[in-house]
Amino acid sequence: MSMSVHKKIIIVGAGIGGMSAAIHLAAQGHAVTLLERQPRVGGKLNQIEQDGFSFDTGPSLITMPYVLRELFQAAGRRLEDYLDLQPLDETCRYFYRDGAILHAWRDRQRFAQEIARFSQHDAEAFWRFFNQARTIFAASADPFLYNSLGSPLDVFQTFLRFVWRGHYTTPEGEQDEPGERLRAVLTALSPSTLDQHVGSFFEDAHIRQLFDRYATYNGSSPYQVASVYSIIPYVELADGGWYPCGGIYALARALEKLAKELGVTIETSCEVSRILVERGRATGVVLDDGRVLRSELVVANSDVVTTYRELLSPAVRKQQRARRLEQLEPSSSGFVLLLGTRKQYPELAHHNIFFSDDYRAEFVDLFEYKIPQRNPTIYICATTRTDASQAPAGHENLFVLVNAPYLTARSNWQRDAPAYRNLVLDALARYPQIELADIRENLVYEQILTPQDFQRNYGANAGSIYGLSSNDRMAPFTRPGNRASDVQGLYFVGGSTHPGGGVPWLCCLARLWRA
Template sequence: MSVQKQILLIGAGIGGLSVAIHLALQGHAVHIVERQPQVGGKLNHIALDGFSFDTGPSLVTMPYVLRELFATAGRSIEEYLDLQSLDITCRYFYRDGALLNAWRDHDKLAQEFARFNPEDGAAFWRFLKHARTIFDASANPFLYHSRGGPLDLFQTFLRYIQQGGGDVSTQLRKSTLPERLGAIATALSSESLDQHIRTFFTDEHIRQLFARYATYNGSSPYQLGAVYSIIPYVELADGGWYPRGGMYTIAQALERLACELGVCIETNQNVRRILVEHGRARGVVLADGRVLRSDLVVANSDVVTTYRELLSPAVRKRRLVRRLEHLEPSSSGFVMMLGTNKQYPALAHHNIFFSDDYPAEFEDLFVRKLPQRNPTIYINATTRSDPGQAPDGHENLFILVNTPALTEQSNWQRDALPYRDHLLDRLASYQQIDLRDIRAHIVAETLLTPLDFQRNYGANAGSIYGLSSNARMAPFTRPGNRAPDIAGLYFVGGSTHPGGGVPLVMLSGKIVAGLIAEDYA
């Protein structure tokens, strides 16, 4: 075991809690300072007039990442969380009146696809098998280990060709050599996710369903690489999961485990500056002037914001800051949390109301950088699985629309209420469900805009997922978990490798703990 270090952690988001647990298990003394009143970062919670709302991630995928973390600590996840699988992962509403249920059961899902196009039912099985091989090929270099260079990628792919996958158990048979070669060809191709999906599926409803997974890391399906077909794979292969009591119970469970392991967590503590002495991170200076010294610093804050605001000009490398600022932020989001005194049984737990012009939607997001005129709308109604999240006979509706990251032209103080009304009008126009009366039944309401994500969490340009993955070299240009210019400074969370989303930021915590063990063995 490495020599015990005093480690200061900035931020108690899911990545920060994950790395704190791993470091405590290594024997280090870990102290977290969090500027919000409660832990969780963007995975947070609001209680409003008897309604309970999760304010960030709403779906658990790759649940084995959570289970592994608790098992590493010698605990059973069942002692902390009640994870439930969803029979319908998501219900899709289309502008032409079509409705599609994404069943957890693969046979039922294939039949659902076949209802739209007979050939697409069989195509589902081909996609699942092919995407599994891509996942097996890319999981090691892109998810489970610290970011390497092209040579590291080549060596990893060579081992995969020779040995096949083995990191993730699946119910599918082991891949053949031609299948593994095909997976690597896809991973390295210039093909976009949308183009790749079109090689499998014919029906436009199903193509749109798969293309939307680009939004899981704040990107566009028309720019995101085909390798990211692993995103729909990880959801469809094992389905979607929900922790009873809401997603915030995940943050509470990680906080409880961290405290049991001796991690010190201080909330309502804003960091003014990272203390750097002789090129090495040595602690932080808080907004109240208090100095907390440490051997190492791990930042669960946005990497761009950290370099721009938490490092003094004397130690900040201008060239590095400029490079970071040139990386494209991920999309942000506009959120409505509505408590209604009426229930809408046509809604599933997760629901997508698709626009009828997907290319125009992503042009608004990443080219025009304006709120979409014709957006896809997501509604999370957790009362379907967890009635206690709202008063009897009521509904808690978390409504999210992807929006561009903040620009100089953004003015959400002016645009929030008109955009809210625009979205409610759009929802009222879908023929599969009658939402025309929703305004009359709202009894509790609050909004979140990209400006709130920037203010509350220090998110660069209000981005939800840190950086987009639209560029083909995104896996190599995404900031690594070690600071390249300051010894003893590490990064964890969605703005660093391996990316955004609950399982990936948890994996980033494991990666950072491994790097610290390697650096200070």
């Protein structure tokens, strides 16, 4: 979006996408008002503080920190003056049901050596996988991440220019060849799934499961999502994982502070009931309290499907467009346990994955049967490994997450949550590498979050965490664009629009708002 004349702009939703857009627009001199239904900014990136425990309730890992730096640079600021980002030496610790433990080190050489404990073949294949994923990322970043998505022909032409450009040096100092770029583009456009792509490199089941799990970063299935999404593990492997001191919510505080310095007006506990559309153009919003706020442009950081269903009146929304959006598959949701324990569990790293012994069955439950996983993989984040301030001395703040199906007519988490909580804790007790059977008896704080909470608190379509899934091969082209095609002056940001969910992608999206 290019605007040379300063305008009055309203942004609906102060999630990461909305605040990033607000910062870019305000830095260009536009008058920006940011409206948030919750008592504080952040959207799904939020925080619960209770009894000395602090829990981040949304994203738990920062990748691509250079995108955040670019955002602050666009406002003439330094990220380091607002946020203390700490690199994690061990990105994640993987626990397998057969008793194995795998340490995913930030140092790639050390990580390859760790893989070699399972398979020497896979340790060598790791470098081939990484190099190809790097080239796929270089090929796909412009058409899929950093710019509004054009037609398939535009994307194809972008790929052709990438393949035939001259020699260049990669970020790791290596020379990239046209032949390598062509193979990467063919992989990116191939009908192969991420699981099939991973299987073409790795033989060991432990390693394949590790790389398959990256499909869940955008709420999809590795057995359905396209091989181009091998860029997700590349992003983590290239720059590592980061943690902002004070918790991930420190990022929301930093963006809020910067936005206010730039003159952005932020109203919290302020719910938008309708986007005003007059003569086919967005002209402002109507609030729940009856106030009418006028603007020249409206940016919706709310879920696109929810926006069409609830914020545009039937008189102005195109029914064909609304029906097409309703048919798009939501991403997975999540079942979350926030557990404060009086005991510490030193075998845990900052990030931990407890893999099930039947990974494919999990995604059948998620996307075919649409039921809570009967044999789930479980994620635990223990931020006290890096930041002792997040729990009282001698205690743990455990964020426990299981992928859950998006809401359907059969969903009843009010009924099912207590039993599913017990299923998850029972599953954790069965891993022989670590003693977690006594979590219940050491609990001093507990809260459960279900897909219904994500729907109610954040207006997430069907309770999805990441907006729309990427399971369909045409997802990059069917995902809603950033400009409404049927309402002039209405734009979209957030996980349900291009380029998709995840903190770095939402901040990448902010590049679209440069003048």
